[in-house]
Amino acid sequence: MNYLDSLFNLKDKVVVVTGACGQLGRVFCQCFFDAGCQVVGIDVNIDADSRVNGVEYLKADISNKKNVEENLASIAQKYTKIDVLFNNAGVSTFEPYEKRTEDNFDWVMGVNLKGTFFCIQAYINLFDKYKWEKGAILNTASHFGVVSPDFRNYTDCERTNSEVYGATKAGVIQMSRYFAVNLADRSIRVNVISPGGVFNPRNPQGEDFIDNYALRCPMRRMANQEEMIGAALYLASDAASYTTGQNIIIDGGVTCW
Template sequence: MKKLEDLFNLKGKTALISGGAGYLGNEISYTLAELGATVILASRDFEKCKNKCIEIKERLGPHADAIPMELNLMNKDSISETFTEIEEKFGGLDILVNNAWSGKKNSFESISDQDWEYDIAMSLNSVFYCIKKALPGLKQKKGIILNITSMYGHVAPDYRIYDGIQFTNPPSYGAAKAGVIQFTKYLASFLSPYDIRVNCLSPGAFPHEITQQNQTFIDQLSAKNPMNRIGKPHEIKGAVALLCSDASSYMTGQHLCVDGGWSIW
């Protein structure tokens, strides 16, 4: 019988977190590092990733292993180069966390063709490209894929709580995240012969600090779920630990919501 501590143990594992130094990516990176994994923080902002890696090592001690890498998800060559380097250095990944996001706030009226295409490329197409490049190593190591999606990939934003476009969730974001949820289920089926597990985690609502400065909006957002509050970044750590470890060894193709109960109403 395996002990609980063994099921959550990631020592000897290598994990890449795209956007690993971001608002929620930071907590994902810390979670996997705390469980013993070598974590690769990858984004276009190499310096931000580098500084976060230094912070992880300082806080977790000499046994923590955090590595920064530059990864431009809007550039196929960059994706290819990053995963080739990982293959050469580590023999591939044990864990791939597709988390990164960037884009503009938009309503349906304000969104341009270019904004739509950018968001789909960033939030959906890049997930496909990264998994394709990571697949040889994941096959060899019988790895884990965790896609970070969103509550707005399975429920619609309530237009009544959005005033103008400053805080509005763009339609392209929800469409892309819905695509990732379905893609997760597809991959869970078709990669199961290789013992690769694929799940997704939908946070909501976890507004960034700048958004939290608008108390009226935050109050309205909080009232949308039974817990009547927004999420704190560390509150995704338990779900991440579960889905990226052997603690979830009989779970694949699942969509786990960490949303304060938002989606039950």
């Protein structure tokens, strides 16, 4: 194997992806499967149309600690290791903040922040129990964890992003730094992917929104979902062996101006 192949080699790695049946989860499951990994997808809602052939799916709610512990334990038992934990599940709520209910606020916090924590905590405990040698944690945040949404973009679209979503994503970025520092001694790297606006081919954003977004993006367009793959494979692989605590923002430059 030449040095480039071995640098990015992920063959036979066991990769767990949460939010596996969503838009980006499907793409991430597919790319790790294509890289030769054993992929286990976790989702609260296993949708038959969203399955990737060759990927094993488990139904679990990441905001439920017991659910997370049991499912990650069963994966560890079955495959004897988890090389990569990819905390990708995330939710948002779109009603105006004047009408935000406590339940909706708690739901977004519960999945995005608490759920990510439960998965990391369960993974660390399994890592110690089985004395694994090294691991990698990837967390999906968002450019809205770094900047506020630009509300001028939402002229034909009610998907106005919420304050609680941004707060949880900022929390995921900071929690990743915390664990990067704490887990360095155990040889577990922790990094973040923060997508910008990703065009959704199955459920397209409004035409005005797409145009408005393009106007305010240095690269003049939304991302294609496949443009998230490179960073995920890089951060999971040995090519990133000295990279931890970092947040790769894949937003066509939106956060640069």
